[in-house]
Amino acid sequence: MNVAAIDSILSKFPEIKGSLIGILHEVQNHFHYLPEGELRYISKKTKIPITQIYSIINFYNRFSLKPKGKNEICVCLGTACHVKGAEKVMNEISAKLKIGKGETTDDMKFSLDEVRCIGACSLAPAVVVNEDTHGMVSPKQVTTILSKYKD
Ligand code: FES
Known part of the structure; x- marks a missing residue:
């Protein structure tokens, strides 16, 4: 798991509340998908329930839980x-x-x-x-x- 990358992304969002979509966009841009371990780390760090994170991901087509090409x-x-x-x-x-x-x-x-x-x-x-x-x-x-x- 790339903790440093996630910490760096989270540091761009001083106000976590209301920033989840922006955070997920940054994570997807970095990894070209949303890795499960990193999502669990975000959940723990932000205290946003993992179920809420997955419901946002499932709502937006742009997000992918499978690795995407470069x-x-x-x-x-x-x-x-x-x-x-x-x-x-x-x-x-x-x-x-x-x-x-x-x-x-x-x-x-x-x-x-x-x-x-x-x-x-x-x-x-x-x-x-x-x-x-x-x-x-x-x-x-x-x-x-x-x-x-x-x-
Ligand atoms: S139908 Fe509008 S850009 Fe393709």
Whole structure:
């Protein structure tokens, strides 16, 4: 368990009450998921019941209890993106990485998920990799996009 990392994250939140979501975001960004041991440590340190922590995690899709890849790919499958061929883009990414939705590559480099509208419909079909939004993505562009994140 990485106590130092959690202590460092908690130190950014002088007011723990009302900061649980922010804390969990920081933990997920650090580990790329929410490890059980670290969650129990947060519960002990903050005196927030572990059941309350898990109910927040289960409520928000963004949080994951399973290890995620270094690069998180989210393909938008909202209506505008679906109409413009997002499913083909998703299938191409899935084929190239040999993983399905909700899965992570064995080398832990990529995770693949779907989202429903990221508010960039004019860029449909849209794919988000980490903090980067790629717009008007065609299946042919998938290899180029993935290669930017391989190292
Ligand atoms: S439907 Fe994909 S960005 Fe809105």
